[in-house]
Amino acid sequence: xxxxxxxxxxxxxxxxxxxxxxxxxxxxxxxxxxxxxxxxxxxxxxxxxxxxxxxxxxxxxxxxxxxxxxxxxxxxxxxxxxxxxxxxxxxxxxxxxxxxxxxxxxxxxxxxxxxxxxxxxxxxxxxxxxxxxxxxxxxxxxxxxxxxxxxxxxxxxxxxxxxxxxxxxxxxxxxxxxxxxxxxxxxxxxxxxxxxxxxxxxxxxxxxxxxxxxxxxxxxxxxxxxxxxxxxxxxxxxxxxxxxxxxxxxxxxxxxxxxxxxxxxxxxxxxxxxxxxxxxxxxxxxxxxxxxxxxxxxxxxxxxxxxxxxxxxxxxxxxxxxxxxxxxxxxxxxxxxxxxxxxxxxxxxxxxxxxxxxxxxxxxxxxxxxxxxxxxxxxxxxxxxxxxxxxxxxxxxxxxxxxxxxxxxxxxxxxxxxxxxx
Amino acid sequence: xxxxxxxxxxxxxxxxxxxxxxxxxxxxxxxxxxxxxxxxxxxxxxxxxxxxxxxxxxxxxxxxxxxxxxxxxxxxxxxxxxxxxxxxxxxxxxxxxxxxxxxxxxxxxxxxxxxxxxxxxxxxxxxxxxxxxxxxxxxxxxxxxxxxxxxxxxxxxxxxxxxxxxxxxxxxxxxxxxxxx
Numbered sequence: 001x002x003x004x005x006x007x008x009x010x011x012x013x014x015x016x017x018x019x020x021x022x023x024x025x026x027x028x029x030x031x032x033x034x035x036x037x038x039x040x041x042x043x044x045x046x047x048x049x050x051x052x053x054x055x056x057x058x059x060x061x062x063x064x065x066x067x068x069x070x071x072x073x074x075x076x077x078x079x080x081x082x083x084x085x086x087x088x089x090x091x092x093x094x095x096x097x098x099x100x101x102x103x104x105x106x107x108x109x110x111x112x113x114x115x116x117x118x119x120x121x122x123x124x125x126x127x128x129x130x131x132x133x134x135x136x137x138x139x140x141x142x143x144x145x146x147x148x149x150x151x152x153x154x155x156x157x158x159x160x161x162x163x164x165x166x167x168x169x170x171x172x173x174x175x176x177x178x179x180x181x182x183x184x185x186x187x188x189x190x191x192x193x194x195x196x197x198x199x200x201x202x203x204x205x206x207x208x209x210x211x212x213x214x215x216x217x218x219x220x221x222x223x224x225x226x227x228x229x230x231x232x233x234x235x236x237x238x239x240x241x242x243x244x245x246x247x248x249x250x251x252x253x254x255x256x257x258x259x260x261x262x263x264x265x266x267x268x269x270x271x272x273x274x275x276x277x278x279x280x281x282x283x284x285x286x287x288x289x290x291x292x293x294x295x296x297x298x299x300x301x302x303x304x305x306x307x308x309x310x311x312x313x314x315x316x317x318x319x320x321x322x323x324x325x326x327x328x329x330x331x332x333x334x335x336x337x338x339x340x341x342x343x344x345x346x347x348x349x350x351x352x353x354x355x356x357x358x359x360x361x362x363x364x365x366x367x368x369x370x371x372x373x374x375x376x377x378x379x380x381x382x383x384x385x386x387x388x389x390x391x392x393x394x395x396x397x398x399x400x401x402x403x404x405x406x407x408x409x410x411x412x413x414x415x416x417x418x419x420x421x422x
Numbered sequence: 423x424x425x426x427x428x429x430x431x432x433x434x435x436x437x438x439x440x441x442x443x444x445x446x447x448x449x450x451x452x453x454x455x456x457x458x459x460x461x462x463x464x465x466x467x468x469x470x471x472x473x474x475x476x477x478x479x480x481x482x483x484x485x486x487x488x489x490x491x492x493x494x495x496x497x498x499x500x501x502x503x504x505x506x507x508x509x510x511x512x513x514x515x516x517x518x519x520x521x522x523x524x525x526x527x528x529x530x531x532x533x534x535x536x537x538x539x540x541x542x543x544x545x546x547x548x549x550x551x552x553x554x555x556x557x558x559x560x561x562x563x564x565x566x567x568x569x570x571x572x573x574x575x576x577x578x579x580x581x582x583x584x585x586x587x588x589x590x591x592x593x594x595x596x597x598x599x600x601x602x603x
Contacts, residue, residue, distance in 0.1 A: 075462075084567055085564060085565060085567075086565070087526040087527045087528070087564065087565040087569075088526070088527050088528050088565065088569050089565070089567070089569070090567040090568065090569050090570060093567045124567075125473075125508070125509075125510045126510070126522075126563070126566055126567065126576060126581075127567065128579050128580070128581075129581075161460045163469075163470070164470070164473065165469060165508070166469055166472070166473060166508035166509065166510040166511050167508050167509035167510040167563075167564070168507055168508050168509060169564065180469070181461075181466060182461075182463065182465065182466050183461075183463065183464075183465035183466040183467065183468035183469065183494070183496075183504065184465070184504070185503045185504055185507055186507060201461075201462040201463065201466075242569075242570070244528040244531075244569035244570055244572065245528060245531045246531055246532070250528075250569065250570035250571075250572075251570050252570070285526075285527055285565075315569075317527055317528060317531070317569075318531075319531070320531070323530075323531055327530075328527065328530065328531070331525075331526070331527055331530045332527055334525075335526055335527070335564055335565070338564065339564065341507075
């Protein structure tokens with residue numbers, strides 16, 4: 001099958017500009033340059049590409065809110081969200097380290113489609129190797145005249161800059177990311193206005209995830225029909241799926257959208273010897289737990305929602321029978337409590353409170369009332385009660401964990417300790 | 423050693439007396455000016471500027487903070503709000519080497535606590551502290567994106583993956599050899 005993303009991937013020695021071009025690189029961008037920006041938008045809309053950052057919003061629709069035409073504001077921005085910090089997720093790092101030119105080309109296509117003249121890669125600070133390789137790719141593209149003024153003799157000009165952040169999960173939220181890029185404390189912004197209209201420095205701005213952008217060169221080169229047919233289901237294209245936890249070979253694979261979770265688990269060689277699967281998170285720390293009985297679910301947005309979770313980043317985390325579910329949930333909640341920006345009360349106070357209760361339960365000091373308090377907290381931190389999606393994201397593994405591993409919680413309370421010896 | 427983290431206090435009056443040219447080197451100034459040129463506003467270079475100065479001086483002192491704020495035309499408190507927001511900006515002195523050990527979920531599932539305890543015992547410090555000889559600072563870090571090769575840490579910006587006690591000991595020995603050599 002076609003692998004429009006990983007066909008360019010070389011983690012040890014990524015393709016330079018010439019090698020990338022020899023294998024078909026930058027053909028998508030050249031195709032786009034010969035089209036009107038709105039035509040590029042239409043092709044991406046027709047492809048049914050959905051955002052790969054976690055929310056799964058249609059990329060073409062997201063773009064369609066950007067003011068276009070001669071009356072549109074002069075400065076517009078495209079930003080690549082490469083602030084990959086979702087625990088258990090490492091797919092964007094893989095793409096940037098292994099195929100830096102693929103991302104640069106994807107960004108050039110997106111920037112052209114929305115009429116942006118400046119683009120930024122917002123990269124997490126810990127990804128040093130990505131930074132080096134991306135900067136090399138940018139320099140090469142600039143030297144070859146693919147970036148800069150009057151690209152390929154057209155009227156179109158684009159500058160592309162790498163912004164290296166310094167480590168904070170909330171910067172992955174697109175309005176917080178925009179504040180961070182402006183040199184402000186990275187609290188999320190109120191919506192509306194949406195970034196497509198009032199974004200970076202008050203200008204129309206599109207923020208797209210790294211993997212989303214990497215899909216664009218193939219769509220432009222081979223067409224939306226080809227892209228839709230890559231998968232057998234309702235969600236188009238391929239996806240970088242992956243798995244971590246106590247499996248034999250954790251890793252990432254580019255597979256047709258809608259591959260089952262069981263297939264991904266099998267690709268990893270399944271659970272390590274003497275371990276049994278107890279539960280799994282489909283796409284990062286902020287997705288609801290699912291059980292072994294859900295393994296035949298297709299990893300696509302609607303199918304995962306139907307069984308009570310979210311596709312998220314599509315990189316699974318598995319819980320084995322030797323690790324304590326309460327301990328796992330405590331670890332996840334500690335992360336969210338630390339990374340809360342502190343802007344709204346339910347998140348700032350609710351998450352540390354949940355951590356305190358979970359720690360007590362894990363230490364064998366928990367009571368029946370603590371379980372009720374945790375349930376109540378799930379409500380206090382749910383969608384509509386908070387400023388952004390961080391706290392609701394934290395609630396997902398907590399509420400589903402309390403449902404699926406209720407016996408484990410009860411054992412901690414009844415036996416005043418962790419049955420797994422943590 | 424105390425586990426208490428000192429509360430940092432910004433003396434606003436000081437900002438007026440710090441001229442960035444008296445504090446920052448020309449190299450730092452040039453690098454920060456370059457970053458400023460990439461954005462519509464000078465403030466936007468704040469995080470870049472903090473990283474540029476930290477690269478030279480290992481951490482961001484109050485003096486550095488005032489100087490950068492002065493150079494970017496922002497208040498020191500505003501810049502402090504940014505500096506303290508990020509995990510990789512150090513507002514206290516750190517050792518010659520900084521270890522960030524990942525404590526997120528995939529590393530937890532690979533029992534990173536064994537690695538954490540071994541580091542604490544070997545270095546005889548707690549997380550957030552620096553060894554008495556000023557050599558190594560030990561810090562926790564959220565998910566480093568090495569989930570397929572857990573447990574992992576970051577040493578002076580370089581990722582070290584698939585950790586076990588043996589690789590950890592080799593790494594520590596390498597660091598102390600560096601001290602003697």
